[in-house]
Amino acid sequence: MHGESELTELTPIPCDVFVRYGQWFQKRYVGDVEPASVAGVDRGTSAFVVGLDDGRQLTAAAVVVATGLNGLAYMPEELLRLAPGGPGAGALVSHTSHHSDLPRYAGQRIAVVGGGQSALESAALLHEAGAHVQVLVRERRVLWGSVPQLGRPWLQRLAKPASPLGTGWTLAAVCRAPGGVRRPPAAARLLLFRRALGPSGGWWLRERVEDVVPVRTSCSVTRAEASGSTARLEITGPGGSEPLAVDHVLAATGYRLDIDALAFLAPALRRGIVCVPGSNAPQLTSTFQTSMPGLYVTGSLAAPMFGPMMRFVAGTEYAATRVARDAPRWVVAP
Numbered sequence: 001m002h003g004e005s006e007l008t009e010l011t012p013i014p015c016d017v018f019v020r021y022g023q024w025f026q027k028r029y030v031g032d033v034e035p036a037s038v039a040g041v042d043r044g045t046s047a048f049v050v051g052l053d054d055g056r057q058l059t060a061a062a063v064v065v066a067t068g069l070n071g072l073a074y075m076p077e078e079l080l081r082l083a084p085g086g087p088g089a090g091a092l093v094s095h096t097s098h099h100s101d102l103p104r105y106a107g108q109r110i111a112v113v114g115g116g117q118s119a120l121e122s123a124a125l126l127h128e129a130g131a132h133v134q135v136l137v138r139e140r141r142v143l144w145g146s147v148p149q150l151g152r153p154w155l156q157r158l159a160k161p162a163s164p165l166g167t168g169w170t171l172a173a174v175c176r177a178p179g180g181v182r183r184p185p186a187a188a189r190l191l192l193f194r195r196a197l198g199p200s201g202g203w204w205l206r207e208r209v210e211d212v213v214p215v216r217t218s219c220s221v222t223r224a225e226a227s228g229s230t231a232r233l234e235i236t237g238p239g240g241s242e243p244l245a246v247d248h249v250l251a252a253t254g255y256r257l258d259i260d261a262l263a264f265l266a267p268a269l270r271r272g273i274v275c276v277p278g279s280n281a282p283q284l285t286s287t288f289q290t291s292m293p294g295l296y297v298t299g300s301l302a303a304p305m306f307g308p309m310m311r312f313v314a315g316t317e318y319a320a321t322r323v324a325r326d327a328p329r330w331v332v333a334p
């Protein structure tokens with residue numbers, strides 16, 4: 001990409017630069033892309049049948065599911081009770097994935113539930129837009145990433161090697177060899193998936209949150225009730241429970257890897273996908289193929305097989321090269 005200023009680890013990438021990079025990549029390496037929403041994927045007699053939301057149907061020898069976190073947003077049951085008609089920006093509760101316009105809450109009382117980047121960045125944006133924000137964090141403290149050091153001495157690099165996901169031997173190993181993560185038993189892989197890179201805030205966000213936005217730690221929402229246009233919460237911490245009344249609850253409660261949440265996959269197709277024991281994420285071959293021949297899954301849903309790098313942009317090259325090498329074998333020559 002030309003004409004952009006140089007970015008280092010000390011330069012958080014602005015959203016518009018990231019989008020321009022995606023568009024540049026598409027023009028240069030992908031070619032034509034048809035904007036279309038997939039409403040259904042099913043297995044026909046000799047190929048997949050892909051239904052689009054405009055009613056058209058295509059057949060495909062192979063299908064690559066690369067839909068990211070779409071449809072996988074997770075919200076705790078007690079918060080869902082605030083929105084019998086379903087969560088959303090106009091309801092009493094929403095998930096961070098519902099938003100692209102947080103300033104709509106200017107002047108309102110907002111409880112942000114969660115302690116990761118989504119919670120902390122949303123809280124900063126809400127506060128900066130003039131909302132009265134409170135962050136409710138389950139953990140004992142908020143973790144912040146450390147400021148990256150450019151040009152580290154070799155001894156430090158040896159002790160804590162760098163990787164696209166941060167420094168340290170474990171991260172460096174899982175980034176260097178995602179294929180190696182597939183080998184240990186499922187239980188070990190799931191442990192890695194659950195423990196590696198827990199909730200934390202980016203180092204560049206810290207000064208916009210710490211001592212700026214009220215953050216309550218060691219507490220969870222144990223009850224939530226709608227009372228007219230107010231959400232009445234019960235917040236429980238080590239000192240007991242207390243009430244909190246807000247105009248909106250923003251659940252920054254992350255995503256659940258659940259193949260059943262991909263409603264566009266026909267139920268029979270989903271039932272045929274073997275999952276990693278102890279999870280609802282698909283078991284994948286070394287080329288990201290599910291147990292349904294010709295059906296591939298990449299992105300976060302591949303993390304329980306290939307490790308934490310699959311949750312990040314850095315993991316896309318590993319996945320894409322393997323899928324691109326393998327999937328064409330399903331295309332039968334005319």
Ligand SMILES: Cc1cc2nc3c(=O)[nH]c(=O)nc-3n(C[C@H](O)[C@H](O)[C@H](O)COP(=O)(O)OP(=O)(O)OC[C@H]3O[C@@H](n4cnc5c(N)ncnc54)[C@H](O)[C@@H]3O)c2cc1C
Nearest residue numbers: 036037038039066067068069070118264299311312313314
């Ligand atoms: C809050 C947050 C912060 C993040 N920060 C970072 C970061 O700092 N660094 C990093 O490397 N990664 C970060 N990530 C992760 C990063 O966003 C993902 O790794 C990356 O976007 C995955 O790419 P993808 O192509 O698999 O999915 P996505 O980028 O999510 O793309 C999915 C595509 O599928 C399309 N789609 C979905 N459903 C359908 C359908 N039914 N029909 C047609 N199209 C459909 C969507 O429109 C979209 O174009 C972050 C994620 C979140 C949520």
